[in-house]
Amino acid sequence: MMFSYMTHLSCSKCSRTYNPDTVQQLCECGSPLLVNYDLKKLAKDFKPNELLIRNHDLWRYHELLPVQSPENIVSLGEGMTPLITMKKLGSDMDIAHLYMKDEGIAPTGTFKARGAAVGVSKAKELGVKGLVMPTNGNAGAAWSLYSSKAGIQAVIIMPGSAPAMIRSEVASAGSHLYLVNGVISDAGKIAAKAAADFHLYDVSTLKEPYRIEGKKTMGFEIAEQLHWETPDVILYPAGGGVGLIAIYKAFKELQELGWVGSKKMPRFVAVQAEGCAPIVKAWKEGKRESEFWPDSRTVAFGINVPKALGDFLVLQAIYETNGCALAVKDEDILKEQKNIIRKEGAFICPEGAAAFLAARKLRKIGWIKENERVIVINTGIGLKYMDNEEINLPVLQPDESIDSLPVLP
Numbered sequence: 072m073m074f075s076y077m078t079h080l081s082c083s084k085c086s087r088t089y090n091p092d093t094v095q096q097l098c099e100c101g102s103p104l105l106v107n108y109d110l111k112k113l114a115k116d117f118k119p120n121e122l123l124i125r126n127h128d129l130w131r132y133h134e135l136l137p138v139q140s141p142e143n144i145v146s147l148g149e150g151m152t153p154l155i156t157m158k159k160l161g162s163d164m165d166i167a168h169l170y171m172k173d174e175g176i177a178p179t180g181t182f183k184a185r186g187a188a189v190g191v192s193k194a195k196e197l198g199v200k201g202l203v204m205p206t207n208g209n210a211g212a213a214w215s216l217y218s219s220k221a222g223i224q225a226v227i228i229m230p231g232s233a234p235a236m237i238r239s240e241v242a243s244a245g246s247h248l249y250l251v252n253g254v255i256s257d258a259g260k261i262a263a264k265a266a267a268d269f270h271l272y273d274v275s276t277l278k279e280p281y282r283i284e285g286k287k288t289m290g291f292e293i294a295e296q297l298h299w300e301t302p303d304v305i306l307y308p309a310g311g312g313v314g315l316i317a318i319y320k321a322f323k324e325l326q327e328l329g330w331v332g333s334k335k336m337p338r339f340v341a342v343q344a345e346g347c348a349p350i351v352k353a354w355k356e357g358k359r360e361s362e363f364w365p366d367s368r369t370v371a372f373g374i375n376v377p378k379a380l381g382d383f384l385v386l387q388a389i390y391e392t393n394g395c396a397l398a399v400k401d402e403d404i405l406k407e408q409k410n411i412i413r414k415e416g417a418f419i420c421p422e423g424a425a426a427f428l429a430a431r432k433l434r435k436i437g438w439i440k441e442n443e444r445v446i447v448i449n450t451g452i453g454l455k456y457m458d459n460e461e462i463n464l465p466v467l468q469p470d471e472s473i474d475s476l477p478v479l480p
């Protein structure tokens with residue numbers, strides 16, 4: 072048995088292939104590279120019930136990950152987050168089988184830990200000493216912390232509007248943090264130049280092939296947690312859309328391995344905010360690629376991506392699974408977030424709330440059918456967003472007592 076069954080990298084658009092033993096960025100044609108595995112051999116060598124005795128982290132799927140030697144693994148215990156039944160919310164939405172894949176309890180507080188764990192581990196294996204990343208915040212925080220652990224120098228560039236909490240997270244990790252007076256695409260341009268000027272590994276979304284492999288493990292876990300049954304619908308708050316592309320890739324690999332049935336794919340739903348919805352617009356117009364979204368803004372800063380390099384892969388996953396794309400309003404997102412926190416005790420982030428809200432809307436118009444099994448990805452923890460919230464609380468003096476409590480329902 073090999074530790075990894077990776078064979079080669081291939082272009083997502085043209086027919087070129089690349090060697091995974093050296094640092095690779097984009098294909099010569101400018102498109103992202105994807106990782107390939109010898110799935111036929113793995114199907115013969117390994118059965119999914121052998122997973123049962125493995126650790127509860129994402130490295131339990133190491134045959135389907137690109138790290139070739141276990142000593143290069145940089146781990147903070149990422150993966151195997153719970154798949155939680157949302158009974159009260161489900162009955163409120165008339166979705167009997169509603170689940171939340173809760174990434175809020177991941178190390179660094181978001182699912183970005185998955186991409187960072189696998190991306191940084193692979194960078195270490197390839198001998199990378201320094202990397203540069205443009206980010207809206209959460210990815211930068213995750214890559215900073217994993218880079219610290221790996222002993223890799225990280226240069227992080229983020230919009231100045233990123234929450235203070237995330238800026239201090241990155242700075243605490245000892246990364247070189249720069250703020251840009253602009254959006255993530257502006258940060259991307261600065262990162263590309265810094266990569267060339269200082270020989271840094273450019274780990275912008277999809278400019279390195281491995282973060283998608285880390286995010287893919289969300290799909291493996293969902294399948295394993297459902298005892299290798301395929302759910303009907305997966306809703307995902309899409310910025311760059313990497314998580315959606317990755318979960319789709321996971322289910323395709325599982326089908327090829329024969330670990331899940333070969334006929335059914337989940338229908339993928341890309342959820343965006345109305346203030347930044349390039350994928351939704353492209354989907355509505357039946358297009359294969361999106362256009363740059365000017366003046367993008369949303370409280371859900373993790374999905375504030377005006378133009379994604381992998382937009383065509385997101386749209387492909389939607390079209391091929393009879394999925395859809397939906398935009399929701401910021402104020403409705405915040406209302407739904409509050410509703411979910413109060414009903415289910417789940418302190419989810421606005422991005423996750425957007426995806427739940429989309430489920431509610433899609434059930435209402437009958438797109439989600441009664442009794443379908445619906446998975447919503449909550450991508451992060453709500454605590455990271457607290458600078459959005461103004462809360463007025465009563466303050467007591469030490470000698471005061473509580474006069475009355477509001478009547479409990």
Ligand SMILES: *Cc1c(COP(=O)(O)O)cnc(C)c1O
Binds near residue numbers: 309451
């Ligand atoms: C990055 C991020 C997203 C979007 O992820 P992509 O896979 O790049 O689309 C969603 N939610 C949160 C909290 C994020 O940090």
Ligand SMILES: [Zn+2]
Binds near residue numbers: 084
């Ligand atoms: Zn190519």
